[in-house]
Each structure stands twice: as structure tokens, then as C-alpha cells.
């Protein structure tokens with residue numbers, strides 16, 4: 419799933435490739451992706467792209483004097499840039515293609531979604547704040563005014579565990595399952611540590627890990643072509659998705675805790691004083 423760094427890289431890429439270009443056609447191939455009906459998709463056609471922005475994990479293509487095309491790629495969605503789009507109309511119901519945006523130059527992009535769970539969402543709005551998920555977003559952790567005091571204020575009185583708190587888009591925008599694992603590994607903190615329990619020193623450490631991890635990932639992703647971003651993301655991860663591999667910091671074995679629809683990875687030596695966290699699935703396998 420694309421998170422803040424990948425969406426930021428897509429924003430960069432689209433800024434370069436879309437700004438000033440005219441959108442000639444927007445083809446909804448999977449009708450279910452479109453979450454709004456007024457203004458219609460056709461309101462985007464014939465307009466030039468004025469700017470491309472990011473709100474958390476949402477991409478926002480703003481047209482000049484026209485509506486915004488806002489997209490959330492969700493878990494299995496992706497954006498594919500094409501210098502030359504096929505001329506024939508796409509066939510609905512076949513394959514992962516969800517939406518196609520064609521420019522006057524013949525180039526454009528496809529939004530695709532793999533798998534059977536369809537979560538990719540497209541909104542056409544006059545103001546991005548009309549998208550409920552955008553309106554709910556907490557502060558952007560890479561914003562200039564997101565300082566240590568801001569993080570401390572967000573965590574103060576936060577009764578959840580760090581893993582859940584970091585992933586909550588209404589608390590901090592843009593961090594998902596992968597980068598929350600990476601941030602907690604860099605901060606050397608247990609994913610189950612209570613957010614409100616952090617000392618000033620720990621808050622400073624978490625802040626440095628949050629900014630450092632995301633900034634590094636944005637730097638790595640920048641300039642990488644849209645099609646290669648997923649591989650780039652994976653290669654930069656130190657514990658997420660690396661169960662059973664050695665921790666690159668200490669060499670201990672990366673472990674996981676599984677949940678019904680996701681899992682988290684961590685290093686016991688770096689994060690939990692060497693003690694493995696309880697995992698329902700693992701304990702069942704060991705019985």
C-alpha cells in the first residue's frame with residue numbers, strides 16, 4: 419500500500435507530467451471507484467491541470483477553474499503512467515483497470531487495483547475538504563510546523579498503543595502499516611507501548627525517528643518512475659515484511675505479530691528488551 423513517501427513521489431512525478439496539460443477524457447472502467455456524482459467526471463474534461471497536491475495518502479489533481487480529482491489508492495491500488503495510451507476504449511470488467519485519464523498529448527495514466535477487495539476511491543469535488551477522509555486528516559508529519567511539541571501534544575492523553583496511534587490518519591496523516599513498523603524500529607520502541615506513557619526523551623526519539631524515516635523514504639523515492647516505486651519502497655524497509663530475516667541493526671531475527679487482516683514486524687533486541695511479543699498465530703503453530 420502506498421504511504422506518505424510513495425504518494426509524495428507520485429505527486430512529484432505528476433506535477434512534472436501533468437501541470438499545464440489538458441485532460442481530454444476521463445474513463446471510469448470500474449464504476450464502483452467513483453464516490454461522488456456532482457460535479458460529474460466530464461467536468462474535468464477540457465481543463466488544464468493547475469497543480470498536484472498530497473493530503474496524507476490522498477492525491478489531489480486540481481484543474482484550472484474546475485474541480486479536483488482526488489484519489490486514494492488504498493491497499494492494492496496503483497497509478498501507471500503511459501507516454502502513449504492505447505487508442506481503443508478499455509473493456510470494463512476485465513483486469514485491474516479502474517480509471518483512465520487521457521491528456522491532449524496522447525499520454526495519461528491508469529489507476530488500477532489488484533485483488534478482489536475493491537477499496538480504491540476517486541472523488542470529483544470543488545474542494546478537497548469535501549472528501550470525508552481528507553477532512554478527517556491530522557497534521558502532516560513532514561510539514562514545517564510539525565515540531566516535537568506538536569507530536570507531544572498529539573500523544574498526550576492518547577490511550578492507544580503506539581502502533582495503532584501512528585497509523586490513525588486523524589492523528590497523523592500519511593503513515594500506514596509499513597512505515598509505522600519502520601518508525602518504531604528506528605525509535606527502538608515496542609509497538610505495544612502506550613502512546614501517553616512516553617517520557618520527554620522518548621518523545622524526542624520518536625519524533626526524530628518519524629521525521630527521519632519519512633524524509634529518507636521520500637528522498638529515496640523522489641525521481642523514481644511510478645512503476646518502480648513499489649520495489650523501491652520494499653528495498654528500503656528494515657523490518658516491515660521481513661519476518662525471519664536478520665535485523666540490519668543488531669542481527670537478531672525479525673519477528674511478527676499477526677492480526678486478522680494485517681501483521682506487524684519488529685526486532686526484539688532493538689525494541690522489546692529481547693522479549694518476543696505474544697502472537698496468537700505463532701503460539702497456535704507451536705502447540
Ligand SMILES: [Zn+2]
Nearest residue numbers: 665668685688
Ligand atoms: Zn535489531
